[in-house]
Amino acid sequence: MAARLNYRSIAMSHFRQEFIRFAIEREVLCFGEFKTKAGRLSPYFFNAGLFNDGESLKQLTQFYAQAILFSNIPFDMLYGPAYKGIPLVAGTAIALAEMERNVPYCFNRKETKDHGEGGATVGAKLQGRVLIIDDVITAGTSVRESIALIRAAGATPCGVVIALDRMEIGQQTGRDSDGLSAAQEVQQNYGIPVAAIASLDDLLFYLRGNAAMMQNLQAVQAYRDRYGIGKD
Structure with missing residues (x-):
């Protein structure tokens, strides 16, 4: 059992x-100085909208599928919020x-349609665990x-899967230490798990092991130390 868990x-x-x-490599995750919605100056920026061709979208969603399967969150269907979702x-x-788990999906409209098929969503009917x-x-x-x-x-929302967990203190706490991340706030407020393909700690691990990226390590680590949640 221990060997399987380690694997x-x-x-x-x-x-x-x-x-x-x-x-x-896709320059979706880049380094420099970027102002976040919280008004913080971040040394890195992640823009999933730049996965903007067929090959990169294919690879990205394969990562999502793997993250979902690794998460073990029970679900019946998928839902994506407009527009990026x-x-x-x-x-x-x-x-x-393609991984032999065929499930229905749907997404919402920004404005409810009152003609044709109508409704606030497009795709499969929202039902079961979403x-x-x-x-x-x-x-x-x-x-x-x-x-x-x-x-x-x-229907029942059963979890959220995101690409990158920034692991930053969320906005509800209003302080820069001893608080919850935005993902943790969702888990606490709604009682559902949040899974991510990768996190800020995964980024730091990558930077430490990549000589060509070492110049970014100090700034990202300092940001993690100042705004990040605790390392349990």
């Missing part, structure tokens, strides 16, 4: 490092089908709206 841990670590490498949820459904697919969690607005829409349809 699983190694496999998870490997695919997280592969994701970080992939995101940097639309290609993510469709691509992830395809990737899961897993939300998004890029990141910042203020949690997208997740909050998604949960409300899913519950209004009579």
Whole structure:
């Protein structure tokens, strides 16, 4: 049993490092000085919208599918919040089908349609346990709206899967230490798990082992030390 758990841990670590490498190579994860929504100056920036061609979207959603399977979150269908969640949820459904897990999916409209098929969503009917697919969690607005829409349809939100967990103190705590991250706030407020393909700690691990990226390590570590959640 211990050997199987160790193998699983190694496999998870490997695919997280592969994701970080992939995101940097695509310049989706880049380094410099960037102002976040919280007004903090971050030494790195992640923009999932730059996975903007067929090959990169295919690879990205394969990472999502792996993260979902590693998470062991029980679910019946996928949901993607507009707009970034639309290609993510469709691509992830395809990737899961290629892994022999065929599940329905849907996404929302920004404005409810009152003609044709009508309704607030497109795709499969919201029912059962619904897993939300998004890029990141910042203020949690997208997740909050998604949960409300899913519950209004009579379905059950069962979890959230994101690309990168920044592991920063969230906005509800209002302080820069001893608080919860945005992902942890979602878990606490709604009682559902949040899984990520990779985290800020995975990024730091990657930087430590990559000589060409060492110049970014000090700034990212300092940011982690100042704004990051505790290392349990």
